[in-house]
Amino acid sequence: MNRYHEGVSETAAAPIPLLDLRAQYASIRSEVEDAVRRVLESQQCILGPDVAALEEEIAAYCGVKHAIGCGSGTDALLLALRALDIGPGDEVLTTPFTFFATAGAIANVGATPVFADIDPLTFNLDPGSALAALKRRPRIRAILPVHLYGLCADMDPFLAMAAERGIPVIEDAAQAIGAEYRGRRAGSIGTIGCFSFFPTKNLGGAGEGGILTTNDGRLADRLRALRVHGSRVRYYHDEVGTNSRLDTLQAAILRVKLRRLEQWTALRIAHAQLYTATLVRLGAPVAPPAAPPYPARHVYHQYVIRAPRRDALRAWLAGQGIASEIYYPLPLHRQNCFLRLGYPEGSLPASEQASREVLALPIYPELEPAQIERVCHAIGAFYQSGA
Numbered sequence: 001m002n003r004y005h006e007g008v009s010e011t012a013a014a015p016i017p018l019l020d021l022r023a024q025y026a027s028i029r030s031e032v033e034d035a036v037r038r039v040l041e042s043q044q045c046i047l048g049p050d051v052a053a054l055e056e057e058i059a060a061y062c063g064v065k066h067a068i069g070c071g072s073g074t075d076a077l078l079l080a081l082r083a084l085d086i087g088p089g090d091e092v093l094t095t096p097f098t099f100f101a102t103a104g105a106i107a108n109v110g111a112t113p114v115f116a117d118i119d120p121l122t123f124n125l126d127p128g129s130a131l132a133a134l135k136r137r138p139r140i141r142a143i144l145p146v147h148l149y150g151l152c153a154d155m156d157p158f159l160a161m162a163a164e165r166g167i168p169v170i171e172d173a174a175q176a177i178g179a180e181y182r183g184r185r186a187g188s189i190g191t192i193g194c195f196s197f198f199p200t201k202n203l204g205g206a207g208e209g210g211i212l213t214t215n216d217g218r219l220a221d222r223l224r225a226l227r228v229h230g231s232r233v234r235y236y237h238d239e240v241g242t243n244s245r246l247d248t249l250q251a252a253i254l255r256v257k258l259r260r261l262e263q264w265t266a267l268r269i270a271h272a273q274l275y276t277a278t279l280v281r282l283g284a285p286v287a288p289p290a291a292p293p294y295p296a297r298h299v300y301h302q303y304v305i306r307a308p309r310r311d312a313l314r315a316w317l318a319g320q321g322i323a324s325e326i327y328y329p330l331p332l333h334r335q336n337c338f339l340r341l342g343y344p345e346g347s348l349p350a351s352e353q354a355s356r357e358v359l360a361l362p363i364y365p366e367l368e369p370a371q372i373e374r375v376c377h378a379i380g381a382f383y384q385s386g387a
């Protein structure tokens with residue numbers, strides 16, 4: 001009997017966090033400590049062999065020729081836009097239903113985000129809405145889809161639209177390391193892929209970190225220069241860049257974790273399947289993540305349901321020690337800082353509706369099947385109680 005068929009365990013009454021990074025650390029403590037000690041003993045704390053090795057390993061994992069470490073996922077987006085010469089006067093097409101950094105990076109290079117609505121099934125940028133926006137806005141210089149929650153956006157239509165206009169596609173793959181779209185890994189599909197190693201990500205460091213992926217050698221060279229003040233030869237600067245290197249200690253820790261990533265991803269997928277099967281079996285009136293209308297490997301950075309009376313459900317779960325989260329309660333076109341862009345309430349209805357309905361349930365590799373059963377039963381009980 002594997003642990004998917006065991007009954008409710010003694011963990012049943014303990015609080016269930018959204019994510020338990022201490023459980024993960026406990027399983028890799030000695031390897032992480034050895035890796036950190038190795039860097040400290042070498043005192044090669046900036047770039048150095050661990051960053052170069054991680055870059056090679058991530059490039060191989062994502063199926064690209066080049067990977068370039070940087071300071072965070074936000075910096076990855078900023079560097080990608082800079083390397084593609086996107087700046088003031090340019091517009092970048094993206095989704096409003098994402099973490100703020102996606103559009104924040106566009107604004108921070110002086111460009112303007114153009115928001116198109118999402119596909120309600122996948123929560124990702126909708127190709128039809130994107131095409132309509134492209135037709136209206138001739139100054140769009142790049143398309144920036146996000147692989148939200150660990151599911152790749154429907155990339156082929158975006159690649160076709162971009163090719164027709166001769167503009168690049170930047171993948172915001174911050175939540176999607178290891179995700180696949182029609183057999184292609186996230187980060188290998190567009191012109192540049194941007195990843196975050198924020199600690200809560202499927203592959204997370206012990207602090208900030210990020211990486212860029214590309215098959216374009218010229219862009220890789222420019223990104224490597226941009227992360228060290230535009231310098232290729234020390235103290236000689238070809239252009240104005242910034243300081244955004246991946247910390248060597250982070251790289252050493254991430255290399256330990258990368259070796260476990262496939263195993264952890266398989267557990268996330270199994271947990272998601274158990275959630276969906278249990279919610280369906282219990283007849284809970286919530287919508288589990290839908291299968292996308294294209295072949296994909298969802299890596300379940302988040303397991304997100306649509307729930308009627310979402311906020312009351314969330315409070316009910318909290319009352320039983322079950323954590324949940326809303327990603328994201330306000331779409332970016334309705335954020336104070338972007339009201340000036342002129343998207344009124346109701347202008348991107350699928351994104352706005354998602355913001356009212358989504359609820360992320362606990363998911364992480366070390367989660368126990370009995371805990372998943374408990375979350376699902378608590379959801380079922382909420383709707384039966386009429387609370």
Ligand SMILES: Cc1ncc(COP(=O)(O)O)c(C=O)c1O
Nearest residue numbers: 072073074099101102174196198
């Ligand atoms: C979709 C998305 N884009 C960008 C980022 C930014 O990454 P970071 O927090 O590493 O700057 C994140 C995560 O935080 C994210 O979820």
